[in-house]
Amino acid sequence: MEALLNQAILLVDDQPDQAIPIFDTVFSSPEVQVLVDRFSNIPGSEEVQINICKDSIQWARSENRNYLLQALEKKLSSLYFDSKKYSLALELVEKLLYDLKKVDDKMELVEVHLTEAKIYHVLCNISKSKAALTSARTSANSIYTPPPLQAALDLYSGILHCEEKDYKTAYSYFFETLEGLTSYFVPQPSTSSKVEVQNSSAPNYQSFLHSQDKIRLSKSLEERQEQALIYMLLCKIMLLTPEEAPSLIGIGKSASKFRNSPFVVAMLSVANAQKLRSLFDFEKALADNRKLINSDPLVRAHLASLYDTLLGQNLLRIIEPYSTVEISHIAKLINLPVSIVESKLSQMILDNKLSGILDHGNGCLIIFNDMDNDQLYDSSLSIIKNMNLVVDSLYEKASLLN
Template sequence: MVQWTRAEKRTFLRQRVEARLAALLMENKEYSEALNLLSGLIKEVRRLDDKLLLVDIDLLESKLHFSLRNLPKAKAALTAARTAANAIYVPPAQQGTIDLQSGILHAEEKDYKTAYSYFFEAFEAFNALEDPRAVFSLKYMLLCKIMVSQADDVAGIISSKAGLQYAQLEEDPIVHRHLSSLYDTLLEQNLCRLIEPFSRVEIAHIADLIELPVDHVEKKLSQMILDKKFAGTLDQGAGCLVIFDDPKTDAIYPATLETISNVGKVVDSLYVRSAKIMA
């Protein structure tokens, strides 16, 4: 099809076919190939100043960079899409797509409050058009509420908008990424709560309390020690966790260093003055 449009010199049609091909490549997770196809197309469309198509291409580029975990380039492409969109009338569906992508990028930066506002705008746009993407926007809204510890609001949002099953949340790759992060946070909080009464405890006992495999708990405790979530060490020979008391900050040491520094400055000042007098 692309070759036919080239042979027939149908430039505008070819550009749209290539943009659609890049979108299909993204759906097949062929991100690098899609970016290679877009790189030349973006320059060509910018030259022709077809802003409506440019918005679509910039949005697609943003999604591709996000899929490749290149957040700076994803944000830059989204900014370009917004700039092009501001110069023309953008259909509601396209504006909803811009808001949806904005919310996704803010959520990736853990700015969930701003992300929620964008997801809400996207949901309103898609819901009015009966666009299936309204469901995705709603799921991301719920996720943002959970991530900012406002889970109590979730029931109200669901009852007022739509009912969603947890399985649907987990199947979505964007939601799954954040739920994994939330799971790690909750696991760490529970482990800290369980080990708090102990100075030495068997890892198997902690695993029984939290109902997880011993090797999984041991690996997580080791990571938490390395991340300095608590002071301790693993006695792997005995299969135990040894917890240390949190070291108290000694206020005398920094005060002493400051005093020595001040004395040094005074001595240096006296040396300079004496050198001037001797001269």
């Protein structure tokens, strides 16, 4: 059995397509979990992993392996989420929560509630996402929560606070994530263990897995540490305190090791552009690092929102002294293309943030002066509105009499 499992593991690493038939052999529960988890290292293998999980779930259900069944369903829900099959993921999560609450498995409940929170967040249902995360934290408070899982809870708490524009609280959660992962960080071991397994006359797959799991865990922790640091930089930018961003890199070894990370360098360039109070430099920093920024939905959305806000504020400041002004002159002052300025002015007029019209024939913006409200006019409107309510009420009573 050990030799067969070892063969499957090596095939998963080197020739994943040839490893699938080996799953037809009956393994014990831990061995099935090991083989399923090994597929996570293969890029672009989400569909293969989903099929493997489905087959393993059927086998676990036929063998009455309830604990393994729940573990595999949890894995499948995560795979559905990663594959953007949110309806399938949510359906499976709801079933899992029902089953886990019956056996009161707190640790599994924490992880499944966290997956539920992620799904609702992607679906833009922030209230349900917060409720799921609160349930996860409630379950976590009654048990010992491993640092990586606690860090995942803190990270997502920060993300949800960002969505509510509470960047100060979000920053504190991201800081806790970074520090929590630092205390749990596992140095990467040598990868020579794989060669030893292949050349050994008596393969020891447990030591091989232990070594490989350390490598995977180490990489995963580093990625989450970097993500937490990036979000901390985002919070400083959104709080309009970009001058504090460079100092974050000096927060111990946990942050300083990402000093040369492309994404961290990109965020620092955005912070520096904001510090210069130049909308042109800010837009240039976003454009130069567009690929990196677009790779993270949270960073992309909030920096786009900030840019839109800053652009609107700058336009209002520029046009304040004028009653009529050429759009090309505004674009020259703000150092942006005419098309962008014209589009933003149109949006501001439609949103009632600017009182005026665009004269496309002459390429001008005509700004209306805000007139003082006429108290008599407002009172007349109020009287007419109240009279309308009285007439409607009398009509209803007359209908009842008839």
